[in-house]
Amino acid sequence: MATGCVRRNYFQSDARVGAGSDGALAPATDSVLGVAGRQYNDRSKFHHLFWGKHYRGVWAAPVTAPVLHLATVVPGGLKAGKPGGGYQSISMTLEGPQEREYALRALDKEPSKTLPKALRHTIVLNVVRDATSAAMPYGAFTVPPLARAAGVPHTRPRLVYVRPDETGLGSMSERFQGKLALLEEKFVALSSRTPDLSGASGFVSSEEMLAAVYASPAHRIDQPSFLRARLLDAWLGDWDRHEGQWDWAEFKQPDGRVRYQAIPKDRDQVYFRFDDGLVPWLASRPFIAPQFHTFKREFGYVPGLLNQAHFIDQRGLARLTRADFRRVAADLQRRLSDTTIERAIRRLPPAVYALEGRGIVARLKARRQTLPQFAEAYYLELARKPVLGGTALPERFVVQRYPDSTTVQIFSAARAKITGGDSLHFQHTYYSAETKNLTLESLGGADVFEISGDGRNLIPLLIYGGEGTDRLQLAGSKRGLKLFDVASDLQAAGAPRPSLPPKKRLAYDRTEEE
Structure with a gap:
């Protein structure tokens, strides 16, 4: 694909409807009529057939948006913080009083960083940019009442328009100028509760x-x-x-x-x-x-x-x-x-x-x-394929295998010491009709895996040892049991230490009874 095919001036220069050529906006203006991205709607029916109609009409629909005035948008005002680090979002943090922080994100995206550098100046970039029209730019504003009814914590986004001459956003000022954006408080400070x-x-x-x-x-x-x-x-x-x-x-x-x-x-x-x-x-x-x-x-x-x-x-x-x-x-x-x-x-x-x-x-x-x-x-x-992890502290994994199910218990002496209660940290039963294989992960400490059970049709069990000297105590069938260990120290009690190099699968990978 030839380079040099990327469309220049792809994005609208100003979200306002009927913005003048000089882009001027009176200082006292409180709100504007704007569109999120008129560039997505200038497409033919042929284009729709191959690339989709998506929400193109919504991106070009006129909406009323309050102008972002940093000094008054929240009590005490906002000032520029750090730029956002997303691959597509144009975003940044704004700092408010009482250590509160706010996210400012443009409704439109710039996905060029999602592509390899070799493709960023090709028609592929136009295609990826056009796919932004599949998102509903105002969908986030409908979520708070639904989340509240569902009993789920939520942010409270609001729509703002960033002035074309805004310079109070620091290094991000130019990227936000003339755009519709979403402003919402982050859950950072206790005052945000x-x-x-x-x-x-x-x-x-x-x-x-x-x-x-x-x-x-x-x-x-x-x-x-x-x-x-x-x-x-x-x-x-x-x-x-x-x-x-x-x-x-x-x-x-x-x-x-x-x-x-x-x-x-x-x-x-x-x-x-x-x-x-x-x-x-x-x-x-x-x-x-x-x-x-x-x-x-x-x-x-x-x-x-x-x-x-x-x-x-x-x-x-x-x-x-x-x-x-x-x-x-x-x-x-x-x-x-x-x-x-x-x-x-x-x-x-x-x-x-x-x-x-x-x-x-x-x-x-x-x-x-x-x-x-x-x-x-x-x-x-x-x-289908659950993964159960331990912690950096020593744990005991007790696994009871049956032809129709496997029960896993994880015990932690550290938990009992901290809470003054039971050492049982986790318990769950998995059924052969539902689970294809089960993975246990040891992250650290001297962990013990106690595996018991016999019979056919046992759920395959994958055990990953972590840092520390882990032990496997096996009573019963080795059918479907696979061991992995980064330090090559996970071994069956009484068995010779495997000589395989680190990060290789260990010896127990049996499919027949012994």
Whole structure:
């Protein structure tokens, strides 16, 4: 593909409708009439056939947006903070009083960094930019009342217009000038607490939360509340929910334990519409890029909708049963009433509601009706290949294998010492009809794996040893048992130490009884 084909001046220079050639805006202007991205709507029916109609009309619909005045937008005003680090979003942090922080994100995207440098000056960049029109630019503004009804913590985004001569955003000023943007407070300072998070002792990122959970069994994710948030994600069609899309409220318990409650953020992909053109339809097939999941009346291909959140789902929902998934889904059905849905979607700008509002309402109601069936499929998807991890402290993994099921218990002496309670840290039963294989991960400490059970049709068991001298105590069949260890020290009691180099599979990989 030849270079030099990228379209110059791809993006609109100013979001305002009828902006003059000089781009001037009176200092006292409080609001403007603007569009999120008129460039996406200048396409032929032939283009729609191959690349999709998406939300092109919405991107070009006129909306009224308040002008961002940094000195008065919140009490005490805002000042420029650090630029955002996303590959597509034009974003930055704004700093407010009492150590509060706010996120400012342009509604439009610039996805050039998602491509290899060799393709950034080719027509491929035009294609990738055009795909931005698959997102509903105002979808995030409908989420707060739905999240509130569902019992899920949420941010409170608002629409703003950044002046074409704004210079108060530091190094990011030029990138934001003339754009419509979303402004929302981050959950960073304790002053950011809301009634649904009363009692929180602080807020942390997913990276910080996972580091704490992996370090000590006294730290754990509030899994029922995380399931509630994840079912809300799926109902909204919000497929882009990797671990970077969450903040976590930290609750310190009197007995020394710490509980982390999930706070969803960055609702850029709710109501996503992608597969209405030939090329994106092909691209979103299960064998290519199933994560580009279109919001329809039915949930569609479940693994695709869950794809981006697979890592955090495995670690945040491992304790929950099939009954838990059913119960939470049924509760959400009751909470998300017709009135709640209709009022939430009315938060779209009038011109946008006229184009898409009724259709979104109808699809949300249809998805609500089948939410329990989706929850069942969600549970089964996670149950196929569960991954259970220990911590950096010593643990004892007790695994009882039966022909129809496997029960895993994880005991931690450190947990008992910290909390003064039981050393049982985790317990769950997996069924052969649901689980294809089960993985246990030792992260650190001198861990012990006690494996027992005989018979055929046992669930295959993969054990990964971590740092420290780990021991395997095997009583029963080795059928379907595979051992891996980075330090080559995981061994069966009484067996010679394997001589394989680090990071190689160890000796026990048997498929027949001995």
